[in-house]
Amino acid sequence: MQKQLAAEALGTFWLVFGGCGSAVLAAAFPDLGIGFVGVSIAFGLTVLTMAYAVGGISGGHFNPAVSIGLAVAGRFPGARVVPYILAQLAGAIVAAGALYLIASGKADFQLGGFASNGYGAQSPGGYSMMSAFLIEVILTAFFLIVILGATHGRAPKGFAPIAIGLALVLIHLISIPVTNTSVNPARSTSQALFAGGAAIQQLWLFWAAPILGAIIGAMVWNAVGEHDDAAIIGDLPTPQPPLSPNH
Numbered sequence: 210m211q212k213q214l215a216a217e218a219l220g221t222f223w224l225v226f227g228g229c230g231s232a233v234l235a236a237a238f239p240d241l242g243i244g245f246v247g248v249s250i251a252f253g254l255t256v257l258t259m260a261y262a263v264g265g266i267s268g269g270h271f272n273p274a275v276s277i278g279l280a281v282a283g284r285f286p287g288a289r290v291v292p293y294i295l296a297q298l299a300g301a302i303v304a305a306g307a308l309y310l311i312a313s314g315k316a317d318f319q320l321g322g323f324a325s326n327g328y329g330a331q332s333p334g335g336y337s338m339m340s341a342f343l344i345e346v347i348l349t350a351f352f353l354i355v356i357l358g359a360t361h362g363r364a365p366k367g368f369a370p371i372a373i374g375l376a377l378v379l380i381h382l383i384s385i386p387v388t389n390t391s392v393n394p395a396r397s398t399s400q401a402l403f404a405g406g407a408a409i410q411q412l413w414l415f416w417a418a419p420i421l422g423a424i425i426g427a428m429v430w431n432a433v434g435e436h437d438d439a440a441i442i443g444d445l446p447t448p449q450p451p452l453s454p455n456h
Contacts, residue, residue: 210292216267217293218300220259224271225304225399228252232324232389233312249381252390257374264370272393273297273416278353278423282431284360294395301399309403325400325408326391326415334386341388342418348380349392349422350429357430362437391415392422 231251235243243251260269268285270276273294279285305323312318322331328341336344355376359369377392384390391397397415401408 210289213267213289214292214296216263217270217296218303220263220267220269220271221297221300221395222304223259224252224255224393225301225396226308227255229305229324229396229400230308230311233308245385246382248385249378249390252381253374253376253378256377257370260370260373267293269370271297271300271395272419273395274349274393274419274423275353275356277420278349278427279356281424282353282357282427284357284437297395298398301395302402305399305403320404322389322408323400323404324389325404326389326397327408327411328388328414329411331407331411332387333389336387338414342414344384344387345391345415345418346422346425348384348390349419350426352376352380352392353423353426354430354434357427357434361435363435388415392419394419 228248228251231243232248235251236245236248256269256271259271263269268279270279270285270293276285276290276293276297280287280290309323312323325331328336328338332341352373356369356373358364359372380392381390384392394416397412401412401415
């Protein structure tokens with residue numbers, strides 16, 4: 210269990226450091242800024258790479274909404290949801306702290322939004338709270354459907370991280386102008402803690418909407434998908450007795 214939690218913390222650290230780091234450090238870099246497209250790709254690459262790196266240890270959730278959705282779908286033990294969420298939050302917050310230390314080393318550093326999520330005046334495109342809530346619910350629901358489908362026993366083996374990573378790229382391409390894209394309460398929390406102010410006040414939406422979306426996605430998959438007894442992370446392997454000297 211300790212290794213699983215460490216893997217979740219490590220993976221969530223990479224997601225926040227790579228994804229939010231691309232937004233803070235590289236999105237608008239003079240002359241060669243990577244922009245919305247670059248940030249979208251960066252978020253997808255963080256999940257893709259860490260799913261391959263540590264997905265075999267923890268299942269590669271890196272997101273409280275994903276852990277909750279998988280539990281609702283019957284693909285993750287409910288007793289492990291809270292420990293996973295705590296590990297994800299720890300990894301995300303440490304990543305945000307490291308990113309702050311790096312970014313603040315620039316001579317003309319200004320904290321600004323620090324890649325936090327928001328609506329209204331905090332939305333990159335000035336979108337309303339209703340727009341923000343709706344898009345976060347829809348996109349998280351489809352993210353769960355992609356995860357559940359890509360990791361199903363009948364899906365091609367070894368390709369799930371690619372599908373999930375590309376889904377996250379698409380999600381960011383759609384929603385960065387609306388909310389700066391959350392679909393992940395740990396990612397939202399870590400940045401809000403440093404940005405403060407309105408980011409903290411609006412943080413409730415970036416817990417409520419992704420969790421609701423994950424539950425809806427899990428329910429939709431259970432209704433239309435084929436049942437799969439294989440959990441993404443099920444029971445820990447049962448220790449096997451040592452072989453006898455005759456073996």
